[in-house]
Amino acid sequence: MKIIILAGGKGTRLWPMSKSNFPKQFLSIKGKSLFKKTLERCLLLEKEENIYISTSNDYSYFVEEELKDIKIKKENILIEPFSKNTGPAIFFALSKIKEKCSPSELILVCPSDHSIETNKDFLSSVKKAQKVASLGNIVTFSIKPKKVETGYGYIETKKEFLKKIDKISYYKVEKFIEKPSYEKAKKLIDSKEYHFNSGIFLFPIDLMLEEFSLKTNLDINDFKNIESISIDKAIIEKSKNVATVIAEFKWSDVGSWDSFYENQEKDKDSNVFLGNIISSNTKNCLAISNDRPIACLDLKDLFIIETREVVFIAPRNKSQEVKLLVEDLEKKKQKKVLESSKTLRPWGSYTVIEEKENYKIKEIVVNPKKRLSLQMHEHRSEHWVVIEGRAKVTLENKEYYLNKEESFFVPKQKKHRLENPFNRPLKIVEVQNGSYLEEDDIVRFDDDFGRI
Numbered sequence: 001m002k003i004i005i006l007a008g009g010k011g012t013r014l015w016p017m018s019k020s021n022f023p024k025q026f027l028s029i030k031g032k033s034l035f036k037k038t039l040e041r042c043l044l045l046e047k048e049e050n051i052y053i054s055t056s057n058d059y060s061y062f063v064e065e066e067l068k069d070i071k072i073k074k075e076n077i078l079i080e081p082f083s084k085n086t087g088p089a090i091f092f093a094l095s096k097i098k099e100k101c102s103p104s105e106l107i108l109v110c111p112s113d114h115s116i117e118t119n120k121d122f123l124s125s126v127k128k129a130q131k132v133a134s135l136g137n138i139v140t141f142s143i144k145p146k147k148v149e150t151g152y153g154y155i156e157t158k159k160e161f162l163k164k165i166d167k168i169s170y171y172k173v174e175k176f177i178e179k180p181s182y183e184k185a186k187k188l189i190d191s192k193e194y195h196f197n198s199g200i201f202l203f204p205i206d207l208m209l210e211e212f213s214l215k216t217n218l219d220i221n222d223f224k225n226i227e228s229i230s231i232d233k234a235i236i237e238k239s240k241n242v243a244t245v246i247a248e249f250k251w252s253d254v255g256s257w258d259s260f261y262e263n264q265e266k267d268k269d270s271n272v273f274l275g276n277i278i279s280s281n282t283k284n285c286l287a288i289s290n291d292r293p294i295a296c297l298d299l300k301d302l303f304i305i306e307t308r309e310v311v312f313i314a315p316r317n318k319s320q321e322v323k324l325l326v327e328d329l330e331k332k333k334q335k336k337v338l339e340s341s342k343t344l345r346p347w348g349s350y351t352v353i354e355e356k357e358n359y360k361i362k363e364i365v366v367n368p369k370k371r372l373s374l375q376m377h378e379h380r381s382e383h384w385v386v387i388e389g390r391a392k393v394t395l396e397n398k399e400y401y402l403n404k405e406e407s408f409f410v411p412k413q414k415k416h417r418l419e420n421p422f423n424r425p426l427k428i429v430e431v432q433n434g435s436y437l438e439e440d441d442i443v444r445f446d447d448d449f450g451r452i
């Protein structure tokens with residue numbers, strides 16, 4: 001069996017924690033990231049060489065960071081040419097790995113932004129599903145509904161479609177309903193003949209590639225113009241070869257703040273407080289503090305999410321409308337609240353501390369044995385102060401070494417490079433001055449990561 005982990009989604013419903021340059025699968029809200037937990041779960045099923053990660057170029061640095069202590073080769077990171085939803089992402093990944101698979105080899109597809117409790121139950125469900133998939137089925141893992149949800153797909157599980165193989169029960173799926181209205185979703189749940197679709201799939205590779213060939217016009221050689229479509233819309237709703245196994249594991253797609261709240265431990269007043277929260281007479285609230293304290297007085301049924309960039313407050317019953325708010329912010333080009341102040345790079349990371357007209361202040365961390373590109377800026381100068389570690393600086397044709405508390409000035413239009421040739425992280429504060437301070441004011445002459 002081969003495993004494909006999908007890690008290219010943006011997760012806008014968990015804004016403002018999840019942002020376009022720091023999506024929810026890589027967030028560490030409580031302990032390890034969802035991506036890391038997914039990876040560790042998959043490693044219980046298969047060896048490193050049989051696990052592939054499908055992601056975008058923007059998120060490849062996140063994936064590499066998470067893989068630092070895991071022996072998955074770089075060639076197992078599949079970089080999608082463009083982000084085009086789960087249908088093209090799965091099609092692209094299958095096209096890349098098919099030569100390494102036997103014709104009927106089973107493929108497990110796992111989103112990396114879901115929460116699954118008890119790995120033991122997950123492994124048990126997958127092993128049962130393997131027998132069902134080997135019969136020539138695309139197997140979904142369905143979840144018993146606990147309440148009405150409009151953000152999920154629904155899978156029909158009528159008793160007349162119940163089948164068994166080696167005492168394993170499964171259903172042949174005749175109908176799949178994607179994200180119904182509240183009224184329709186309530187009827188489906190009341191009928192007790194429908195379950196949530198988890199978005200986890202298991203199938204023979206030849207079967208799924210045949211389905212893509214028959215039911216879509218996706219062209220791997222014209223990925224830029226491929227339709228952005230979910231795997232549900234592209235294949236699952238149309239296929240006659242879909243079966244479902246009722247999952248034994250507790251699952252959440254963490255697709256909204258409400259679903260996040262539901263899956264957390266509550267205090268005596270049914271609150272979920274993470275970070276520095278000061279509370280009096282507050283009930284049924286989710287409050288997350290990342291940078292500054294949050295003080296709550298006489299509040300009920302609210303989300304309060306504080307980040308360095310923005311504070312988000314909304315009624316809990318408006319959880320599914322966060323995506324609409326993000327779309328409105330995108331139209332208004334509110335970049336500062338749509339992007340995280342922290343950005344990962346292949347050499348480390350930087351965090352924007354302050355930004356005003358004509359100057360910007362960053363905290364830069366360069367990982368051991370890494371260096372930035374040899375570069376130049378047309379419109380800005382830079383002033384560096386070493387906070388931790390030691391730095392090697394190249395300016396034009398000269399090299400300099402800086403110790404803690406020492407500083408260096410880089411004039412605009414001068415070739416320069418910042419490097420950490422040592423075994424401990426380098427941290428500096430950078431002050432930029434100039435008429436234009438965006439990241440595209442970089443002219444690269446040499447780069448270890450192929451970004452010229």
